[in-house]
Amino acid sequence: MTSIGIPALDKSLMEGLPDGLVILVTGSPGAGTELFAKQFASTASGKESVVYFTTTERDEDVTSTLEHFGWKSEMQIVNIGEQYYEQVLARELEISKYRQEGLKTKDIKRYETEEGEMRRSVNLLTSLTYEVSRLKPPFRIVIDSLDFFLEYYADRNVLSALRTIKAHIQHNRSIALLTMLTDVHDTRTESGVEEIVDVIIELERQRVDDEFKRNLLIRKVRNHPEKTWIHPYTITKEGITPL
Numbered sequence: 001m002t003s004i005g006i007p008a009l010d011k012s013l014m015e016g017l018p019d020g021l022v023i024l025v026t027g028s029p030g031a032g033t034e035l036f037a038k039q040f041a042s043t044a045s046g047k048e049s050v051v052y053f054t055t056t057e058r059d060e061d062v063t064s065t066l067e068h069f070g071w072k073s074e075m076q077i078v079n080i081g082e083q084y085y086e087q088v089l090a091r092e093l094e095i096s097k098y099r100q101e102g103l104k105t106k107d108i109k110r111y112e113t114e115e116g117e118m119r120r121s122v123n124l125l126t127s128l129t130y131e132v133s134r135l136k137p138p139f140r141i142v143i144d145s146l147d148f149f150l151e152y153y154a155d156r157n158v159l160s161a162l163r164t165i166k167a168h169i170q171h172n173r174s175i176a177l178l179t180m181l182t183d184v185h186d187t188r189t190e191s192g193v194e195e196i197v198d199v200i201i202e203l204e205r206q207r208v209d210d211e212f213k214r215n216l217l218i219r220k221v222r223n224h225p226e227k228t229w230i231h232p233y234t235i236t237k238e239g240i241t242p243l
Contacts, residue, residue, distance in 0.1 A: 002140075002175050005036075005043035008242040009201075012229050013221065017199065019138070019173035021222075022166050024193065026182045027203035031214070032240055033179040036203065037144045038062065039239040040177045042071030048174075049139045050075035053128060055148035057081070069239050078131060080124055080148065087122045125153045129161045137172035145179040146193065155189045162196050198222040203233075203240075216242060 001016030200220040
């Protein structure tokens with residue numbers, strides 16, 4: 001069995017999870033999905049290699065959060081967001097600057113043509129799938145978050161990539177955790193993601209008067225519907241902690 005990083009949650013999930021599963025953690029902004037991802041990543045056993053794919057944070061932000069909570073920070077960080085900036089956004093900013101500075105229309109069109117060709121040649125979804133396929137077992141990966149890929153790539157391509165990643169996870173008896181915001185994507189896309197994954201955990205945050213009420217919901221455990229569960233949680237020096 002593999003620990004998910006939260007003892008009380010492990011206990012409710014058959015004292016941990018079998019190898020080969022893909023976990024989806026969902027929640028609204030501020031609910032703690034990214035913190036959950038780091039807590040999960042830091043709980044790897046000595047034999048597991050850990051790769052943390054981030055789309056929204058700097059490497060040092062990931063590391064400093066791990067160190068703040070006293071969690072293990074020995075892991076490989078693959079910064080998808082930084083790659084996207086360097087390969088796509090920086091070029092777009094350059095074109096915007098040229099427009100403001102009065103570059104000739106024909107030159108702007110040339111840059112825009114080059115930008116379009118560059119966008120077509122840069123496929124970070126394919127890069128993600130390739131990086132995962134190169135990993136040797138046992139390994140533990142985090143993809144924080146799916147929202148980035150669903151924003152920039154066709155939903156069907158993201159779902160296809162997830163199926164490929166899941167097959168590699170299963171074959172190598174390893175484990176993966178994905179994060180995704182709730183109520184952002186269309187119902188069909190969310191259902192497609194939820195069908196592929198094996199476990200769904202939702203972090204729910206509601207404002208009650210002058211404080212927030214937080215609940216952790218286990219919405220799906222493949223082949224174990226009796227394991228669905230809801231429990232209040234808080235965030236302490238230990239991280240996400242069920243009450």
